Amino acid sequence: PGDEVLVVEPSFVCYSPIVSLCGGVPVSLQTTAENEFRLTADMLREKITPRTKLLILPFPNNPTGAVMRREDLEAIAEVLRGTDIMVLSDEIYSELTYSGVHSSIVQIEGMKERTLLVNGFSKAFSMTGWRLGYVAGPEPVISQMLKVHQYAIMSSPTVSQYAAIEALENCESDVAKMRDEYDMRRRYLVKALNDIGLTCFEPMGAFYVFPCIKSTGLSSEVFCERLLYEYNVAVVPGNAFGECGEGYIRISYAYSLKHIMTAIERIKEFLAALDKQRNGEQ
Numbered sequence: 157p158g159d160e161v162l163v164v165e166p167s168f169v170c171y172s173p174i175v176s177l178c179g180g181v182p183v184s185l186q187t188t189a190e191n192e193f194r195l196t197a198d199m200l201r202e203k204i205t206p207r208t209k210l211l212i213l214p215f216p217n218n219p220t221g222a223v224m225r226r227e228d229l230e231a232i233a234e235v236l237r238g239t240d241i242m243v244l245s246d247e248i249y250s251e252l253t254y255s256g257v258h259s260s261i262v263q264i265e266g267m268k269e270r271t272l273l274v275n276g277f278s279k280a281f282s283m284t285g286w287r288l289g290y291v292a293g294p295e296p297v298i299s300q301m302l303k304v305h306q307y308a309i310m311s312s313p314t315v316s317q318y319a320a321i322e323a324l325e326n327c328e329s330d331v332a333k334m335r336d337e338y339d340m341r342r343r344y345l346v347k348a349l350n351d352i353g354l355t356c357f358e359p360m361g362a363f364y365v366f367p368c369i370k371s372t373g374l375s376s377e378v379f380c381e382r383l384l385y386e387y388n389v390a391v392v393p394g395n396a397f398g399e400c401g402e403g404y405i406r407i408s409y410a411y412s413l414k415h416i417m418t419a420i421e422r423i424k425e426f427l428a429a430l431d432k433q434r435n436g437e438q
Contacts, residue, residue, distance in 0.1 A: 157179040157180075158179070158180075158181060158207060159179075159180050159181065159207055159208075159209045159210075160180065160181045160182075160183050160205060160207045160208045160209065161175045161180050161181070161182055161183065161208075161209065161210045161211075161212060162183050162185055162200070162203055162204075162208060162210065162211045162212065162241075163175070163182045163183065163184055163185065163212050163398075164185045164187060164195050164211075164212060164213060164214055164215075164217075165184050165185060165186050165187065165397065165398030165399070165400050165401070166187070166193070166217070166219055166220055166366070166394060166397035166398045166400060166401040166404070167212070167214045167217065167218070167219075167397055167398060168214055168218050168219075168246070168397070169396055169397060171212050171214070172184075172398075180209075181207070183203055183208070184398060184399065184400070185199055185200065185203055186199075186398065186399070186400035187199070187220075187222070187400065188400070189355075189357050189366075189368065189404075192222055192357055193217060193220040193222035193357070193366070194222055194223075194224055194225070194228055195213070195224065195228070195232065196228070196231070197228075197231035197232055197234065197235050200232055200235050200236075201235050204235075204239065204241070208239070208241055209240075209241065209242065210241065210242050210243070210244055211232075211236070211241055211242070211243050211244070212243075212244045212246065213232075213243055213244065213245045213246065213261060214246040215245075215246075215247070215249075215361070216247075216249035216250065216252060216253060216258070216359075216360070216361025216362040217249075217361065217362060218249065218362055218364060218397075218406075219364050219366050219392065219394065219397045219401070219404075219406035220357075220359060220364065220366040221342075221359020221360065221361055221362045221363075221364045221365060221366065222359060222360070222361070223253060223255075223258070223259075223359075223360045223361040224259060224261075225259060226259045226263075229259055229260075229261045229263075229264055230264055232261065233261060233264040233265075233266065233267050236267070236270070237266060241270070242270050242271070242272065242297070243261055243267065243270060243271040243272070244271075244272045244274060245260060245261050245262065245271055245272065245273050245274065246274045247260060247273060247274065247275050248274065248275055248276050248278065248279050248289070249279050249280075249361050249362040249363075250275060250280070251279070251280035251331055251335065252279060252280065252335055252338060252361055252362055252363060253360065253361045254335070254338075254339045254342065254360050254361065255360045258361070260273065269294055270294070271293060272291055272292070272293035272294075272297065273291065273292045273293060274289065274290075274291050275289065275290060275291075275292075276288060276289030276290065277289070277319075277320050277323060279362075279363075280331050281320075281323040281327055281330075281331065282334070283316075283319065283320070283323065286313075286316040286319055286320070287312065287313075287316060288312050288313075288316040288317065288319075288320050338363050338409060338410075340413070341363075341409040341413055341416055342358075342359065342363070342365070342409055344413065344416065344417075345365050345407065345409050345416055345420070346358050346359075346365055348417075348420045349365065349367045349407075349420070349423075352420065352423065352424045352427060353371065353427060354367040354368060354369060354371070354423075354427070355367065355368045355371075356368070363408060363409050363410045364406050364407065364408055364409070365406075365407050365409065366394065366401075366404050366405070366406055366407075367404065367405060367407065368403055368404055369403060369404065369405055370403040372427065372430050373430075373434070374430070375393075375395075375402065375403075376393035376394045376395045376396075376401065376402055376403060376404060376405055377393045377395065379393070379405060380392065380393045380405060382426070383422075383423065383426055386426065386429075387422040387423070387425065387426050388422070389419045389422045389423060389426075391405045391406060391407050392405065392406040393405060393406075394406060407419075
């Protein structure tokens with residue numbers, strides 16, 4: 157109890173609550189659009205204390221789509237080498253990287269021995285309903301995880317395991333086709349959002365964009381609620397992914413281009429209505 161876990165934010169909503177449920181203390185590492193939502197060695201160094209036990213590295217990132225470059229990971233590894241801190245590297249979107257090859261911290265010298273690599277089949281192979289993932293790491297840690305896993309979950313369904321084997325053996329070309337399609341939607345969506353006045357940094361992984369809505373004067377939650385109830389477009393408020401996500405929204409491009417284009421038109425209408433409303437108030 158009281159051990160600290162460093163959580164890069166914005167990030168998937170489950171990390172911090174799970175840390176708290178286990179008696180740990182989640183410590184936020186807040187990234188910014190100015191740094192393309194990457195974690196830096198300086199940010200990491202500032203947050204390390206004698207109680208720090210784990211760093212969660214969720215890249216490619218949900219919700220921002222940010223990726224870590226090899227040089228970023230090398231700098232982080234250099235900071236960690238002087239500590240006993242473990243790394244949990246969540247690489248569930250590793251196959252959905254649009255600029256070059258995905259870089260993992262386990263590729264850095266000396267990091268494999270202190271890293272738990274988490275991945276699965278839900279994103280790369282579109283197998284969300286099959287509920288199959290895996291973790292690779294040092295045997296002493298995995299053996300302790302097994303004690304919890306076998307009583308909490310027992311095992312993954314046999315049919316899911318056979319489906320995963322089929323995916324690994326015969327579906328790599330489908331992953332490549334899907335990645336190309338996502339890439340096209342990604343480029344369209346980033347340009348379209350910037351064109352209608354919502355500043356959006358270019359994500360290089362996953363299938364999300366994270367545009368800034370601060371110019372509207374609305375909070376993330378109010379923006380999302382009004383967009384949903386008034387224009388039937390569902391997006392996620394950025395503050396759901398951490399405090400530093402306030403002023404942003406997450407948009408998924410896992411939907412068809414046709415629906416994405418319709419959503420952009422409706423968001424454009426919403427922004428125009430907000431401008432008209434503000435001008436009327438003046």
